[in-house]
Amino acid sequence: MKVSDLFVKCLENEGVQYIFGVPGEENEDLLFSLEESSIQFVPCRHEQGAAFIANVWGRLTGRAGVCLSTLGxxxxxxxxxxxxxxxxxxPLVAITAQGGLTRLHHESHQYLDVVNTFRPITKWNSAVNSPEVVCEIVRKAFKVAELEKxxxxxxxxxxxxxxxxARQKLQPIPPKRxxxxxxxxxAINRMVSLLMTARRPLVIAGNGAIRKLASKHLTQLATTHKIPVVSTFMGxxxxxDRLEYSLLSIGLGFKDYVIEAVEKADLILTVGYDIAEYPPEKWNPNGNKKIIHIDFVPAEVYTHYDPEVEVVGDISGSLWALNQRLVDGDLHFDCDWYQPVRHRILDDxxxxxxxxxxxxxxPG
Structure with missing residues (x-):
């Protein structure tokens, strides 16, 4: 069994269905091994297209999309x-070929230090330098790619x-949830206390609210307690959007309709929100908004994003716990304060x- 055969077995073990890429001389052994595999290789006209297809595959399925290229x-x-x-x-796993190890110590055709080139744009990367590490490297690549975030x-x-x-005894490492x-x-107690003193809370739902199917618990929170929700583009x-509590998406314009609601809100709950999705200085220019941060990881240190409490953990679990704790009699929200904004959005x-x-x- 060649290393390329073992590598493909590891990809099958990860549930890979498609690999998007461009064939070349340096990755031909891997392609030959794929011929005997259930994995379908999808040739692309350009490697950038292959990467974006794998990117969207991962975004839609939650499982790592795979793209392949040759060297240089x-x-x-x-x-x-x-x-x-x-x-x-x-989640995405990129596989690149490389010239033979015997020619990497001197100037060589299309040789580039790809591992160090990719290091700043990946969560983790590595070169396979021994048949003994193939199974570990492939398993780690998929595990790291799919773990939050x-x-x-x-x-x-x-x-x-x-x-x-490769030794026949080498076998793929089974994925475990x-x-x-x-x-x-x-943190839950502190979050409930803040909501009990709020009059006009508002939720900003980000990418993380989409990824792990937090929609059910977020919808319950909004509909039960009449809390308006605005999403980022990625959220x-x-x-x-058909629910009366939805204020649709927050836009790139500084004085968007939704910003009116954000300005009036006295408490912001961010759910799975990354500051890269919509910069906090756009909706919290003075840095004085009370914020509850609900996410898988702690909040980024940022002048305009300084949460009162950080609820760190599984987003669905955090929203479920919040729904269990909230009692309408303890809440004193203003009724329908956000509806004029929603009506203006829909009219527009x-x-x-x-x-x-x-x-x-x-118009106009």
């Missing part, structure tokens, strides 16, 4: 899509390493509706 320029062509996956928290990982497999023989920790009860779908959207045959014009 093939690998660098992956960079934009891989970096985007890492920034947008989409997800992102990109990278494996380099050189052409001579792919051809080497990792249970995420629940929130701290003191669209966390709550249905309706102004763009066209009748059949009507030319498009910009």
């Amino acid at each position: 320029p093939g690998a660098t062509n992956l960079i934009t899509g891989v970096a985007d996956a890492n920034l947008d928290k989409a 997800p992102g990109a990982t990278h494996i380099e497999l050189s052409e001579d390493m792919a051809k080497q023989e 990792v249970r995420r920790p629940g929130p701290d009860y003191k 669209k779908g966390a709550i249905s 959207i309706a102004s763009y509706d066209l009748q059949e045959g009507q030319p498009f014009t910009i």
Whole structure:
């Protein structure tokens, strides 16, 4: 059994269905091994396209998408899509080929230090330098890519390493589900206390609310206690826009309609929100908003984002715990304070509706 055969067995073990990429001389052994596999190789016209397809696959399924390139320029062509996956928290595993190890110590055709090139744009990366480590490297690449917060990982497999023989006893490491920790009860208590003193709370739902199916508990929170929810662009779908508690998405414009609601809110609950999705200085310019941070990881240190409490743990578990603790009689929210904003948003959207045959014009 060649190393490339073992590598493909490990990919099958991870449940990989498709690999998106561009074939080349240095990755041909891996491609030959794929011919005997259930995994379908999808040729792409350009490596950047392959990376973005894998990126979106990971984003939609929650399982790492896989892209493949040859060495040098093939690998660098992956960079934009891989970096985007890492920034947008989409699980992705990039596999790049490399020239034979016997020619890497001197100037060589299309040789580039790909491992160090990919290090700043991935959560983790490594080169396969022995048949003995193939199973560990592949398992770690997928585990790290899919763990919260997800992102990109990278494996380099050189052409001579792919051809080497691997011991038959080497077998893929079975994936095991990792249970995420629940929130701290003191943090839950503090969050409930803040809500009990609030009059106009508002939720900003980010990418994390989408990834781990927190929609059910977020919708329950909004509908039971009439708390409005606005999503970032990456958080669209966390709550249905048809619900009267939805203020749709927060835009890039500084004085968007939704900003009116954010300005009036006296407590902001961010759920799975990354500051890269919509900069806090846009909605908290004075840095004086009371904020509850609900996420898998602690909040970033940021002048305009300084939460009163950080509820760190599984997002669904945190929202479930909050729903269990909240009692309407303890809450004193203003009724429907956000509805005028929702009506203005919907009226604005309706102004763009066209009748059949009507030319498009910009209102106003």
